[in-house]
Amino acid sequence: MAARAAATVKATLRADLLRAVGRHGPAWVAGQRAGQLATLAGRGLDALDPYFTGYLPQLVLSVTVPLAVLARIVLADWSSALIIALTIPLIPIFGALLGWQAQAATERQWRRLALLGGHFLDMVAGLPTLRAFGRARAQVDVVRRMADGHRVATMKTLRIAFLSALVLELVATLSVALVAVPVGIRLLGGGITLSTALLVLLLTPEAYLPLRAAGSRFHASMEGLTALDEALTVSAVPTAAAPTGAELPAPDGRGEIRFESVTVEYERTTALRDVTLTIRPGERIAVIGPSGAGKSTLLGLLLGFVTPTAGRVTVDGVDLAHVDRDAWRRQVAWVPQRAHLFAASLADNIRLGAPDAPDAALAAAVTDAALDEVVAALPDGLATVLGERGHGLSSGQRQRVALARAFLRDAPVVLLDEPTARLDTASEAIVLAATRRLVAGRTAVLVAHRPALLEDADRILRVEDGRVTELTPVPAGKAER
Numbered sequence: 001m002a003a004r005a006a007a008t009v010k011a012t013l014r015a016d017l018l019r020a021v022g023r024h025g026p027a028w029v030a031g032q033r034a035g036q037l038a039t040l041a042g043r044g045l046d047a048l049d050p051y052f053t054g055y056l057p058q059l060v061l062s063v064t065v066p067l068a069v070l071a072r073i074v075l076a077d078w079s080s081a082l083i084i085a086l087t088i089p090l091i092p093i094f095g096a097l098l099g100w101q102a103q104a105a106t107e108r109q110w111r112r113l114a115l116l117g118g119h120f121l122d123m124v125a126g127l128p129t130l131r132a133f134g135r136a137r138a139q140v141d142v143v144r145r146m147a148d149g150h151r152v153a154t155m156k157t158l159r160i161a162f163l164s165a166l167v168l169e170l171v172a173t174l175s176v177a178l179v180a181v182p183v184g185i186r187l188l189g190g191g192i193t194l195s196t197a198l199l200v201l202l203l204t205p206e207a208y209l210p211l212r213a214a215g216s217r218f219h220a221s222m223e224g225l226t227a228l229d230e231a232l233t234v235s236a237v238p239t240a241a242a243p244t245g246a247e248l249p250a251p252d253g254r255g256e257i258r259f260e261s262v263t264v265e266y267e268r269t270t271a272l273r274d275v276t277l278t279i280r281p282g283e284r285i286a287v288i289g290p291s292g293a294g295k296s297t298l299l300g301l302l303l304g305f306v307t308p309t310a311g312r313v314t315v316d317g318v319d320l321a322h323v324d325r326d327a328w329r330r331q332v333a334w335v336p337q338r339a340h341l342f343a344a345s346l347a348d349n350i351r352l353g354a355p356d357a358p359d360a361a362l363a364a365a366v367t368d369a370a371l372d373e374v375v376a377a378l379p380d381g382l383a384t385v386l387g388e389r390g391h392g393l394s395s396g397q398r399q400r401v402a403l404a405r406a407f408l409r410d411a412p413v414v415l416l417d418e419p420t421a422r423l424d425t426a427s428e429a430i431v432l433a434a435t436r437r438l439v440a441g442r443t444a445v446l447v448a449h450r451p452a453l454l455e456d457a458d459r460i461l462r463v464e465d466g467r468v469t470e471l472t473p474v475p476a477g478k479a480e481r
Helices: 002-024 026-032 034-046 049-076 078-087 090-125 127-132 136-188 194-220 222-235 295-303 325-329 346-353 359-368 372-377 395-409 425-439
Strands: 257-265 270-279 284-288 310-315 332-335 413-417 443-447 459-464 467-471
Touching (some): 002 034, 002 222, 034 222, 078 136, 078 194, 090 127, 090 194, 090 222, 270 467, 284 295, 295 332, 295 443, 332 425, 346 359, 359 372, 359 395, 395 425
Parallel strands (some): 284 443, 332 413
Antiparallel strands (some): 459 467
């Protein structure tokens, strides 16, 4: 029963963590460090097993067994029972005093483990860059130092746990002696029978044993309890400016999109300042500006990944902060700078936003995204299983997969975040042609630096220092950066 309870609680907590990630979006995950969240969801919650399978069952025994032993000894020798009743509370008292010290040490140990996990994940993800710049060995030394710090913190925690076991053992031994000495003297004087004396001497240690075992099992479960506390804290973090009451139905994506005095502030910077903007249905808006100016934040607001610090974003008059965001995102097709592909078949990757799409629609999306040649070159066509993060496809091919996803989604709103970044001239021309087909007849917001992306825009907006200004429309072929 305890093992089943542990599995159920861990599964529920992991689901809560994933829901928190989905609720807050990618920016929040980056702020929390993905490695620390992964450590918490994996190693951290697995440490709950000793709590459920060891400490809680032992806690039940710690309540029932001493009471049963005490009741039996009362019937046999009330004076010995009185001594036991007075000394038993000493064990939980000393256990609690040492437990406070152990808790602080365990929290330090967990923080070091979370930092180690986060740093190690970052290092593995950036290993090619580290090798290219000759910094791989230096990072190995950094990880070794962090691991050594975690080892030191773990040893300090174990030192407190061993000290606790010694203290509880000493208290229990002295308590048993307080019972055994009077019983021996009374036995020599004929004040107690041999059978009663043996009964008392054999049962007395059993009154203290469950409490001592509970103390040691509690220390073994401290790491899991620390992870549990952090998991509950992370899962309960409210979404910024979270709506109150029931969520409204998602508005029609074909409606007018308005930014009304929108300001977005992060911990260290202000991404957007008092932005007022109207995007009419079917309009194609190009967004330009230097890196870090707030262009991606603008898209994040429309995706529901970012919540305004002040102001609001409305679609067809409905505030996006109060709608079912999953339902709203189903009306949005997103092509990011770096399309993330999963270790699944190419067909499954394209069907990501429309898993029930028929094969005919899938084939049409592949054609519209100019992905036919790529599919034909793969050993199993659309059934080819890609490597992790789309390993086996070039950057241009991955962008075409992202465009195929958008075509298959067939959403009324299209968001493109520099889709031609890092592409060569030939790949750029293919992606541009597919992009023009994608945005035709749809409301589109394109973050762009390349002049070719600006030629078909109805309006060009410049984002700089968090402020949005509209530029004079530029004739085709003469677009400015």
